[in-house]
Amino acid sequence: MNPTAARGPASAPVWHLYVPKLVTMLRRGYGWQDLRADAVAGLTVAIVALPLAMALAIASGTSPEKGLHTAIIAGFLISALGGSRVQIGGPTAAFIPVVFNIIQQHGYGGLILCTLLAGGMLIAAGVLRLGVLLRYMPQPVITGFTAGIAVSIFMSQVKDALGLSIEHLPGEFLERARVYAAHLDTFNPWSLALCVGGIALIALLRRYRPNWPQFLIVVGLGSLAVALFALPVPTIGDLYGEIPAALPVLEVPHIPFERTAELLAPSFTIAFLAGVESLLSATVADGMIGSRHRSNCELVAQGVANMASALFGGLPATGAIARTATNIRAGGRTPVAGMLHAVFLLVFMLLLAPWMTRVPLAALAAVLLVVAWNMSEREHFRKLMRAPLGDRLVLLTTFGLTVAFDLTVAIEVGVVMAALLFMHRMTQVFALQGGPGLLDEDEDDLARPASPDQREQLPDGVAAFRISGPLFFAVANRLDEVLDQYYQPPRVFILRMRLVPLIDASGAESVIQFVRRCHRRGTAVILSGVREQPRAVLDDLGLVREAGFLGYAADFDAAVERARAHIEGA
Secondary structure: OOHHHHHHHHHOOHHHHHOOHHHHHHHOOOOHHHHHHHHHHHHHHHHHHHHHHHHHHHHOOOOHHHHHHHHHHHHHHHHHHOOOOOOOEEOOHHHHHHHHHHHHHHHHHHHHHHHHHHHHHHHHHHHOOOOOHHHHOOHHHHHHHHHHHHHHHHHHOHHHHHOOOOOOOOOOHHHHHHHHHHOHHHOOHHHHHHHHHHHHHHHHHHHHOOOOOHHHHHHHHHHHHHHHHOOOOOEHHHHHOOOOOOOOOOOOOOOOHHHHHHHHHHHHHHHHHHHHHHHHHHHHHHHHHOOOOOHHHHHHHHHHHHHHHHHOOOOOOEEOHHHHHHHHHOOOOOOHHHHHHHHHHHHHHHHHHHHHOOOEHHHHHHHHHHHHHHOOOHHHHHHHOOOOHHHHHHHHHHHHHHHHOOHHHHHHHHHHHHHHHHHHHHHHHOEEEEOHHHOOOOHHHOOOOOOOOHHHHOOOOEEEEEEEOOEOOOOHHHHHHHHHOOOOOOOEEEEEEEEOOOEOHHHHHHHHHHHHHHHHOOOEEEEEOOOHHHHHHHHHOOHHHOOOEEEEEOOHHHHHHHHHHHHHHO
């Protein structure tokens, strides 16, 4: 057999991980039927994305064309360069509270800088092949901040849903509630009627006509009602003026580079959200089409798309789960569908810009309130509330901080709490034991019955301890307890490590320090049954060069023989 062929995919060069799915699909052959299917899917997604992109931009505190520019520029690049066959990219609801707070505190220039930095972080994560690590985010943290974002979006839409006249809307949850309460006398019943009617219509369409473009229908009918009956409700044109019917152009505003250090935290939040949501969307798509995405390629594409979006006057972007699913259900086969979705959006913007200004804000509020309801993770939240206490605390803390403060703080605290909880649980798994019951034979020897007096068979001056569980930084100091148990230390210590599946640098250093302490007290150390990963780490950190280390033994019996030989030869 050819040894190269036997190695299979492992022998492929690293750069294959970053080949866009578009290239892969075109190499397989792309015909007229594929183009037609992708064009239909792209048009369908564009119809869904058109009102959503404007609504997301307005909710984020910017003008509607910035949402369209994001969907066009970032949507095209995510599909063209990404690692998923059917991923659709663009602005998403998850960014609303983050973007709103950044613009409130640092202006649009600050958002541009944050998006550029986030794009660089995503590219670096892809190059460093960290795509798999983002999948390991604790579920209570993800559910907590997702549900918190849904509440924040709901809160942000109260103004337009009720038609309140508020010049400046604060970003903080409690302060925003206070401002709403102070302006309830400006309530517009027509806005509320449009919003409630829009939500009801979306619910009916989803029940009886699920394949129809619900958001576009609601926005279109709302605009028609305002025009026909001259309803006194605010529209996009009232708030933002005309939407430019022109191509997105490279236009860089003042960027406060001197505030880079200050903006690193929100930049990381944008990068984190973009990475997690895009890979989650790609994973969902894989399950729907039976494919497999390239996570690191996807991260690089997300980074490039975000940087380009920022330079063309857009917003942060990521993979959109709902639009990706729409693309699949509409028959999208390749990344060409996502690229065409961006082209169709550009055509819509060029042709329909004058009519877009007539869209009532209450209709867009109805769209976003439905989006918030869909992303609220209600069932998952309830399920996690039946989880162990530690997971519930992580969930509720992340949720509360997302709502009351901001997503950056929520993610930082949630991840740290989840890490501490994990370490606590791992310390419960870890055991460091000695005594007769632990001197049973190793797994290799389970076919033979253990001798009841095995401990007595140990040579004089030999002690044995067994380590069970991962040996990492949270439990590394537990080894110090072993030597302290002996007033007169033994001449040889056997550390049985067959039940240690992995070890980190801190754990390896604790073993080395233990060997040094033993050597200073005249005790030699033998490690038995060490697995491949722990042995490699221990060797790399220099255990074999320690004076008090007698070496590795394949199993416990071999360790006993080596200890006996050492004592007899001394």
